[in-house]
Amino acid sequence: MGMNVRTLCLGILHFGDATGYEIKKKVEQGMFSHFIEASYGSIYPALTAMTEAGLLTCRAEAQEGKPDRKVYSITPAGREVLVDSLRVKPGADKFKSQFLFLMLHADLLPPSHVGCAVDDRLRELNRELAEIRSAVCTCDHPGSEFVAGYGMAIMEAAIAYLEKNRDRWPAERPGTQDAPGLGAAAE
Amino acid sequence: MGMNVRTLCLGILHFGDATGYEIKKKVEQGMFSHFIEASYGSIYPALTAMTEAGLLTCRAEAQEGKPDRKVYSITPAGREVLVDSLRVKPGADKFKSQFLFLMLHADLLPPSHVGCAVDDRLRELNRELAEIRSAVCTCDHPGSEFVAGYGMAIMEAAIAYLEKNRDRWPAERPGTQDAPGLGAAAE
DNA sequence: GTTCACATGTAACAGGTTACATGATTGG
DNA sequence: CCAATCATGTAACCTGTTACATGTGAAC
Known part of the structure; x- marks a missing residue:
C-alpha cells in the first residue's frame, strides 16, 4: 500500500x-x-x-x-x-503546475494575460502562506511544525521569485484591452 | 480540455x-x-x-x-x-509529497530513520537542482528560463530549510543500529 | 550472454473525481 | 426564499500507470 x-x-x-x-x-x-x-x-x-x-x-x-x-x-x-x-522509502515528490505550464508557453499569449496569471498566482501563494502562518501558532507538534516550516520556506521562495520577475510582462491594468491579435500565435 | x-x-x-x-x-x-x-x-x-x-x-x-x-x-x-x-485560468498547483507525509509522522519512527529520509531527500533535491542548472545554460527561450528559474528557487529554498533543520534527528551513521524498540510506536 | 538503447503499442488494473441522491437546520 | 453547513454514501466516469508483447543492434 x-x-x-x-x-x-x-x-x-x-x-x-x-x-x-x-x-x-x-x-x-x-x-x-x-x-x-x-x-x-x-x-x-x-x-x-x-x-x-x-x-x-x-x-x-x-x-x-x-x-x-x-x-x-x-x-x-x-x-x-x-x-x-x-518505513518504506518515500517516492519522489510530485509537483503538477498548470501555472508553470502556462509560463513555459508565455510567448503564445498576450503579455497582459501572462502578467495577470502571475498576479493571480502571487495572491494565491500569499493566501496559502498566511493560512499556514496563522495555523502554525496554535499547534505544538514537532512533525507539524517541520512540515509547516517547509511549506512556508518554499512558498516564500516562490513569492520572492515571482515578485522579482514580475516586471517581464506589462502590469495588470483593468480596462486595458489585450493586444487584439491573439489568434495566430504561431510564428 | x-x-x-x-x-x-x-x-x-x-x-x-x-x-x-x-x-x-x-x-x-x-x-x-x-x-x-x-x-x-x-x-x-x-x-x-x-x-x-x-x-x-x-x-x-x-x-x-x-x-x-x-x-x-x-x-x-x-x-x-x-x-x-x-487561456483558461490555471488550476491550483498540486503538490504531493510522501516525504512530507513521513516527516509529519516523524514521532512514530526511530530518529535515525527520519534523519536518513532527510538526507535522501537532500541528495535528490541537489541532483535535480544540478540537472536544471546544467540544462538552463543551453537554452535561450524566455519561458523555459522563467520556469527553470522558478524550479531552482524553490529547490534552493527546500535545500536550505532541510539543511537548517537537519540536526533535529541523529546523523545517519552506517553501522548504528536503530533504537531496537520500534514496534509499539503508539503512546 | 546479458543488458541497454531504440521503438511502438495494448489490456488490465488502480486510483481517483464528479455528479447525484437525501435531508434537516441556520443565517442572510 | 436561497444559500450554506452539516452529514453520508454510490455509481459513472476519467485519467493514468504497470506489465506485457515484439524485435533489432550495440556495447560490455
Whole structure:
C-alpha cells in the first residue's frame, strides 16, 4: 500500500478521532492543504473498507434531524499499517503546475494575460502562506511544525521569485484591452 | 480540455517535431522533469487520438531492423487547441509529497530513520537542482528560463530549510543500529 | 550472454473525481 | 426564499500507470 487516501486517513486519525466529513475539512482547509487532497468519493469508501479490515473502529453518534455521525478511531492494527507505510522509502515528490505550464508557453499569449496569471498566482501563494502562518501558532507538534516550516520556506521562495520577475510582462491594468491579435500565435 | 497528457504533448511538440519515444525522454530527463510526468501507456494513445482529430500530423520514417519512427508535428488546429487550453485560468498547483507525509509522522519512527529520509531527500533535491542548472545554460527561450528559474528557487529554498533543520534527528551513521524498540510506536 | 538503447503499442488494473441522491437546520 | 453547513454514501466516469508483447543492434 503506497501513499493513497487510506494511508492519508490513517495519518489524520492518528492525531485524533474524526468523522469522514471532518477529515475532508482538515484536508481542504487545514495547515497541510497545500500537499494533501481527497474527496468524499474516496474518503468514505476508504473508511468503510478499513473498518472492515480492523484498522479502524466506528461508533455512531445519533443526532436529531441529521444522519448519524460516524466517528472513526484508529486501532493498534491501523497504527501498525501506518508505521509500515512510513518505513518504506518515500517516492519522489510530485509537483503538477498548470501555472508553470502556462509560463513555459508565455510567448503564445498576450503579455497582459501572462502578467495577470502571475498576479493571480502571487495572491494565491500569499493566501496559502498566511493560512499556514496563522495555523502554525496554535499547534505544538514537532512533525507539524517541520512540515509547516517547509511549506512556508518554499512558498516564500516562490513569492520572492515571482515578485522579482514580475516586471517581464506589462502590469495588470483593468480596462486595458489585450493586444487584439491573439489568434495566430504561431510564428 | 484541462492539463492532461494530450495538452502536454501539444506543448512539447510546439517546440519541435518529435516521436512518442522522444517525448517520453524529454518528460523524464528534460529540464522540466520536476513538474511533468507521463508514461508510454498514455503518450502513444494520446498521439494517435490527436492525429485522428487533426491536431497533429504523422510521418513514418522507415528504419532497418527497428520499427518505423513516427515523427509527429503540431498543426495550426493543434496550436489553436494549445492556446485555448492556456487561456483558461490555471488550476491550483498540486503538490504531493510522501516525504512530507513521513516527516509529519516523524514521532512514530526511530530518529535515525527520519534523519536518513532527510538526507535522501537532500541528495535528490541537489541532483535535480544540478540537472536544471546544467540544462538552463543551453537554452535561450524566455519561458523555459522563467520556469527553470522558478524550479531552482524553490529547490534552493527546500535545500536550505532541510539543511537548517537537519540536526533535529541523529546523523545517519552506517553501522548504528536503530533504537531496537520500534514496534509499539503508539503512546 | 546479458543488458541497454531504440521503438511502438495494448489490456488490465488502480486510483481517483464528479455528479447525484437525501435531508434537516441556520443565517442572510 | 436561497444559500450554506452539516452529514453520508454510490455509481459513472476519467485519467493514468504497470506489465506485457515484439524485435533489432550495440556495447560490455
